[in-house]
Amino acid sequence: MDIIYRVDPHAPLATPQIHSAEEALKKLADGNARFHSLVCKVQGAAASSDKHPEVIIPVTPISLGVPFVSGVAPSHNPYALILGCSDARVPLESVLDCAANEVFVVRVAGNVLGVECLGSIDYAVCNLKSSLRTVIVMGHTGCGAVSAAVDIYLTPSDFPGIAFSHALRSLVDRILLTVRGADRALKRIVGDDVSSHPNYRQLLIDTAIYMNAAVTAHDLQREVRSICEDMNVVYSVYDVAHAQITAYPFDREEAQPLAFAPAPLNAEDFHSVASTVVSRLIKD
Ligand SMILES: [Zn+2]
Numbered sequence: 001m002d003i004i005y006r007v008d009p010h011a012p013l014a015t016p017q018i019h020s021a022e023e024a025l026k027k028l029a030d031g032n033a034r035f036h037s038l039v040c041k042v043q044g045a046a047a048s049s050d051k052h053p054e055v056i057i058p059v060t061p062i063s064l065g066v067p068f069v070s071g072v073a074p075s076h077n078p079y080a081l082i083l084g085c086s087d088a089r090v091p092l093e094s095v096l097d098c099a100a101n102e103v104f105v106v107r108v109a110g111n112v113l114g115v116e117c118l119g120s121i122d123y124a125v126c127n128l129k130s131s132l133r134t135v136i137v138m139g140h141t142g143c144g145a146v147s148a149a150v151d152i153y154l155t156p157s158d159f160p161g162i163a164f165s166h167a168l169r170s171l172v173d174r175i176l177l178t179v180r181g182a183d184r185a186l187k188r189i190v191g192d193d194v195s196s197h198p199n200y201r202q203l204l205i206d207t208a209i210y211m212n213a214a215v216t217a218h219d220l221q222r223e224v225r226s227i228c229e230d231m232n233v234v235y236s237v238y239d240v241a242h243a244q245i246t247a248y249p250f251d252r253e254e255a256q257p258l259a260f261a262p263a264p265l266n267a268e269d270f271h272s273v274a275s276t277v278v279s280r281l282i283k284d
Contacts, residue, residue, distance in 0.1 A: 001045040002054040003038070007061070009068075018079035021134040021232055028080060028136070029259035031097035032245045039243040065100030077131035078104040081124050083220065084138040085111045085145065089240050092138060096245075104128065110145025110212065111137055112174040113219050121220065125227045135224055135231060136260065138245070139213030140238040143205075146212055149175035150205045153183070175208070178215045182207040185274035190282055203281055210248065210277040213237055214270070217263035234260040248273075249280040 018024045038055060045052045061067060067074050081104045084092050092098070092105050104124045106117050124132060139146075149172045182204055186194045194200060217235035224231045236245045236259055244250075247261035264270045 001042065001052040003042075004054055004056045005059050006056050007059055009061075018131075018133055024079045024133040025136075025234065025260050028096045028098070028103075029245070032095060032243075032259065034097045035095050036243045059099075062101070063099030074101060076101065076128065078102055078124075078128060079131055079133045080104070080136060081121060081128075081132060081134070082106070082136045082138050083108075083111050083113070083117060083121065083216065084238075085109060085140055085143055087140055087143065087240075089142075090138075090140045090238050095238055095243065104132070110143060110149075110171055110175050111139055111216055112145070112171060112212075113216050113223075114170070114174070118223060121223070122227060125224055125231060129228065132231070135220060135233045137213050137217040137220060137233065137235040137263075138238060139209050139216075139235070141206070141209060141240050143209050143212075145171060146175055146179075146209050147205050148172055149179050150201065150208055152176065153179045154201060154204070175212055178212045179204065179208045181215070181270070181274070182211045185211070185278050189275060189278045203278075206249065206281050207274070207277055210237055211270075211274060214261075214264050214273045218265065218270075221263040221265070233263040235263060236260045248276050251280050251283070 018027060041052065041055060062074060065074075078101060080102070082092050083106045084090060086107045086109045092107070093100070093103060096103070106120045108114060108117050121135070125135070152172055153176060186200075186203060186207055190197070190203075194203070197203060213235040217233045221233040224233055234247075236247050238245050239250070242250070244257070245259050246257045248258065250257065261273070264273050
């Protein structure tokens with residue numbers, strides 16, 4: 001199976017003009033659908049000895065981040081800002097099938113909102129207003145930072161392992177509150193005896209991963225609104241095993257999974273997000 005990146009310098013693809021947040025989110029959801037489709041084709045080819053057609057991906061110098069004319073830097077005009085995790089399995093431009101200059105990316109373990117991250121985000125929202133249409137928090141399944149916070153929550157006696165590293169502790173501390181909230185949601189929906197469930201730890205990690213993205217989006221929404229009143233923040237989670245983005249865990253009965261959900265704004269919104277996440281996780 002051949003995957004070919006093809007450049008035709010005489011018929012360049014137009015640089016996308018994105019006029020609204022809806023358009024930006026649709027473009028990113030479509031990009032992930034293309035990536036997922038490519039992954040499925042490759043997996044299908046690996047599982048079969050049949051001959052498979054080649055896949056041609058058109059690119060231009062601009063989509064690779066370089067100008068058409070040597071020596072002239074393209075202007076910086078991303079249409080989306082994404083706060084994601086540093087996990088090496090989640091290269092955001094790849095999983096969303098984005099070209100260079102489409103997304104302004106900030107990556108930090110656990111997609112937590114530290115001061116330096118916030119500085120980068122403030123810079124982008126203040127200085128890239130003319131092109132920026134949306135802000136996204138992207139968590140991912142199997143997140144090591146969230147798993148570490150869950151393990152500290154479940155076994156506080158292990159805390160000395162990170163207690164002497166201020167940097168590591170500050171990362172886990174930011175996620176611990178969400179883990180506590182995820183545990184409360186599990187107990188509310190499943191029952192107080194959920195802690196004796198054989199998959200309790202995994203349920204807690206999975207719930208906390210979605211909740212962590214939602215909580216960070218909530219915090220970021222307040223920050224971003226103070227700079228730009230009409231900029232909305234959304235969240236999503238990249239499922240590493242399925243190569244797809246969804247705002248809630250997969251539901252086989254759902255025809256079209258929701259790629260992005262708005263940042264929760266109040267206690268009622270959080271309650272609703274937690275209920276949907278937990279009810280889908282315990283369905284499996
Ligand atoms: Zn992670």
